[in-house]
Amino acid sequence: MIAVIDYGAGNLHSVKNALDALGAESIVTAVPEEIIAADKVILPGVGAFGDAMQALRASGMDKVVCDCVAQGKPLFGICLGLQLLFEESEEAPGVAGLGILKGKFVRIPNGEGLKIPHMGWNDLTFTKPSRIFAGLEAHPYVYFVHSYYLNTPTPEVVSAYTQYGVRMDIAVESGNLFATQFHPEKSGTVGMQILKNFIEL
Numbered sequence: 242m243i244a245v246i247d248y249g250a251g252n253l254h255s256v257k258n259a260l261d262a263l264g265a266e267s268i269v270t271a272v273p274e275e276i277i278a279a280d281k282v283i284l285p286g287v288g289a290f291g292d293a294m295q296a297l298r299a300s301g302m303d304k305v306v307c308d309c310v311a312q313g314k315p316l317f318g319i320c321l322g323l324q325l326l327f328e329e330s331e332e333a334p335g336v337a338g339l340g341i342l343k344g345k346f347v348r349i350p351n352g353e354g355l356k357i358p359h360m361g362w363n364d365l366t367f368t369k370p371s372r373i374f375a376g377l378e379a380h381p382y383v384y385f386v387h388s389y390y391l392n393t394p395t396p397e398v399v400s401a402y403t404q405y406g407v408r409m410d411i412a413v414e415s416g417n418l419f420a421t422q423f424h425p426e427k428s429g430t431v432g433m434q435i436l437k438n439f440i441e442l
Contacts, residue, residue: 324346372438383423
């Protein structure tokens with residue numbers, strides 16, 4: 242059973258639909274006991290960092306997520322779900338993230354011909370083997386919607402990056418913790434393979 246955490250952030254149902262299409266048993270839930278009982282957990286998210294952290298704390302989901310990671314339960318953060326795993330974001334100064342991983346999110350710099358938010362398809366460059374990227378060809382294209390990117394003092398957790406004016410680290414793997422800045426549920430066959438790999442961990 243995969244628990245998709247419902248804390249009021251978007252893209253819950255597109256993630257659920259992708260899991261259904263892959264034949265995975267899953268639930269969208271805000272019940273801590275159901276999340277703790279699940280075999281795997283997905284932390285999705287679309288929206289603002291500060292609002293999301295407020296919602297996580299108000300619902301007690303911040304502790305649930307940390308407990309799942311501490312137990313070694315496979316957990317997959319998607320888009321805003323990636324950002325929340327880190328310490329802070331320039332989008333919400335003074336708001337602490339979950340701090341499970343070290344680093345902060347900084348705004349994508351303006352550049353000629355670049356639109357922010359970064360919306361659309363970009364290719365991945367893998368920096369280390371990752372279980373959720375198994376079976377993918379080099380430089381697959383995936384779908385992004387974001388205005389901030391990761392700056393981390395622990396590059397060993399980074400599993401992929403992309404270029405959009407600057408190099409942006411956009412995927413991490415640390416133990417059984419996985420996260421991507423892009424949306425696998427909106428990334429066609431590549432994204433479905435990524436989700437399938439997570440399901441089969």
